[in-house]
Amino acid sequence: MSDKTIPPKKGGTNRKDRLAEQLRANLQKRKAQSRSRRTGEADQRPDGLGSAKEIQKD
16 A cells, blocks of 8 residues: 555635635624514615515516
8 A cells, every 4th residue: 555645625725714704694694683683673685675575576
């Protein structure tokens, strides 16, 4: 058998960083939703469309 080591794949830490960033963003969004529900304010979507109930389906 050979003593060669398998080099780590490139971008592995980048993927972890992206996933961690997405997780933090999702957590912040959920916290904001929770706070707005406690205060009675409607949820605000970043695209300005408002809540999903306001979207009309054709």
